[in-house]
Amino acid sequence: MNDLQILEAVERYISGQMSSDERVYFEQLRKTDPEIDQLVVEHTFFMQQFDRFENTKKLKTRLNEVHIELAERNLIKSPKLKGKAKIVYLFNRYKKVTAIAASIAGITALTFSAMVWSVSPNNKNNADIKALNREISALKNQNSQQNREINNIKQNIPATINYTKGGTGFLIDEEGYIVTNAHIIENARNIAVQNAAGKDMTVNVVYVDVERDLAILKIADTSFMAQPIPFRIKKSSADIADHVYTLGYPRNDIVYGEGYLAAKTGYNGDTLTCQIAIAANPGNSGGPVLNRNGEVIGILSTKQTSADGVVFAIQSKYIHLALEELQNKDSTYKHLKIPSSTSLKGMEKTQQVKKISEYVYMVKVS
Amino acid sequence: MKTESKEILLLRGLADNDKKAIETIYKENYNIVQALIINNNGSSEDAKDIFQEAIIVLYEKVKTGTFTLNCQIRTYIYSVSKRLWLKKLMQQNRFSLTSEGHEETVQIEADVDDYEKKETEFKMMEKAVSGLGEPCKSLIEAFYVEKRNMQEIANSFGYTNADNAKNQKYKCLMRLKKLFFTQYKLDS
Structure with a gap:
């Protein structure tokens, strides 16, 4: 016998399911084998404990149930439930009644419709159906004619817009304001953005600052749903050697890159930007540079062609400045607010990235 | 005689976890216990806890087959509640306890001690069961609490046959026992 079979035998012995012959044999075994005897004692004790646990658990639940009910019915002087707990109680209390009421309603409805059906006239139906058939084929003809016409019109419209250039941008306001590089949208005839799910949306340009290489776009598509932004855009500058990462669209899929802040200034000591050691490709432009807390510290903008892995990012404080400028110019943007708190701190990197990628868009230009 | 049989x-x-009986006991005794607790530095939440514990003490007693108390249920519950609350106050270093005429005339000390031992065991089993995880927990409950047979369990848990389910149940039971006895031995 293996352990499983022994235990099974012990359980049957304890619960008295053994035949008398078997029982005699088992008791003999118990006498001669102290290990089996020990197992019987131990298992009996354990099952007692387990049963008692289950019973006490049931009693405790019952007591709570009774308490709530008596309090609700004012039969004991205990404070009544409030809010959600009360709804749960009422639901549990009346669910039976509700179910019965619902089934009665259901049965009544069925009976009633059966009665209506049985007394309603059902000859003549065939003729009616035939007539309808003819009507449907008439509609069909009309429909195909319309289709043909629509096709004709379609052929006269120029083909869909071919976007030739691209970059990256990310949301800075939950109403659909996207920040990106000004150089991406330079000389653009059409601009659209595409989200992580691959959906295209049209945008309007609301702000361009060629000097700082910053632009703000507004998603014009009505299907855009406002969502609170989980990351903060830092006003202060980051520290050298801080680990940073970026998300962008150098190709049709979002791409993650990792690096560190190499210098607080950019090319030739430019104070507008900072230098980052990261692998970046055309298309990464306009992408957010984030630190480990999920705070945006800059926008990827240019790359030094003479050296590999040397990339410059516009410091994030200039996003704040750009928005301030825009608001001073046009008071309709006064209500825009750059997110100042982050809900990503302490979150695992993969989770952070997953969350952020929903807010990073591909900017497409033709 | 009549009240006695009632x-x-x-x-x-109570021993059978019958709702009507529990409701009656609850209704007839809760308010005096609550008054006792509230008049002695307690809240209505405390009252609820203490009262329910007292009922469990009584339940443990009747579970052993003792249906004759040497006093009325009311006196018993009151005495036990008072004892339990006094203990709690002592743990929190708030001693004073004034009673309301119902003087403690019954010996409940042994019952309360017994209850406390069982409550520790209850907590141990609770911890063991919650440490078991799924699907073990549901599997054990299906077999030992709901008393469903192995074939049924195999079907609803998606095991290919009853033997597989049995094997799995065996492993789960071994784990549960191990979890329980490790604590039990640590404590005693």
């Missing part, structure tokens, strides 16, 4: 019926009902 009381015995209530106690039997």
Whole structure:
């Protein structure tokens, strides 16, 4: 016998399911084998404990149930439930009644419709159906004619817009304001953005600052749903050697890159930007540079062609400045607010990235 | 005589976890216990806890087959509640306890001690069961609490046959026992 079979035998012995012959044999075994005897004692004790646990658990639940009910019915002087707990109680209390009421309603409805059906006239139906058939084929003809016409019109419209250039941008306001590089949208005839799910949306340009290489776009598509932004855009500058990462669209899929802040200034000591050691490709432009807390510290903008892995990012404080400028110019943007708190701190990197990628868009230009 | 038999019926009902009986006991005794607790530095939440513990003490007693108390249910519950609350106050270093005429005339000390031992065991089993995880927990409950047979369990848990389910149940039971006995041995 293996352990499983022994235990099974012990359980049957304890619960008295053994035949008398078997029982005699088992008791003999118990006498001669102290290990089996020990197992019987131990298992009996354990099952007692387990049963008692289950019973006490049931009693405790019952007591709570009774308490709530008596309090609700004012039969004991205990404070009544409030809010959600009360709804749960009422639901549990009346669910039976509700179910019965619902089934009665259901049965009544069925009976009633059966009665209506049985007394309603059902000859003549065939003729009616035939007539309808003819009507449907008439509609069909009309429909195909319309289709043909629509096709004709379609052929006269120029083909869909071919976007030739691209970059990256990310949301800075939950109403659909996207920040990106000004150089991406330079000389653009059409601009659209595409989200992580691959959906295209049209945008309007609301702000361009060629000097700082910053632009703000507004998603014009009505299907855009406002969502609170989980990351903060830092006003202060980051520290050298801080680990940073970026998300962008150098190709049709979002791409993650990792690096560190190499210098607080950019090319030739430019104070507008900072230098980052990261692998970046055309298309990464306009992408957010984030630190480990999920705070945006800059926008990827240019790359030094003479050296590999040397990339410059516009410091994030200039996003704040750009928005301030825009608001001073046009008071309709006064209500825009750059997110100042982050809900990503302490979150695992993969989770952070997953969350952020929903807010990073591909900017497409033709 | 008449009240006595009524009381015995209530106690039997309590032993069987009968809702009507529990409701009656609850309704007839809760307010005086709550008054006791609230007049002695307690809240209505405390009252609820203490009262329910007292009922469990009584339940443990009747579970052993003792349906004759040497006093009325009311006196018993009151005495036990008072004892339990006094203990709690002592743990929190808030001693004073004034009673309201119901003087403690019954010996409940042993019952309360017994209850406390069982409550520790309850907590151990609770911890063991919650440490078991799924699907073990549901598997054990299906077999030992709901008393469903192996074939049924195999079907609803998606095991290919009853033997597989049995094997799995065996492993789960071994784990549960191990979890329980490790604590039990640590404590004693």
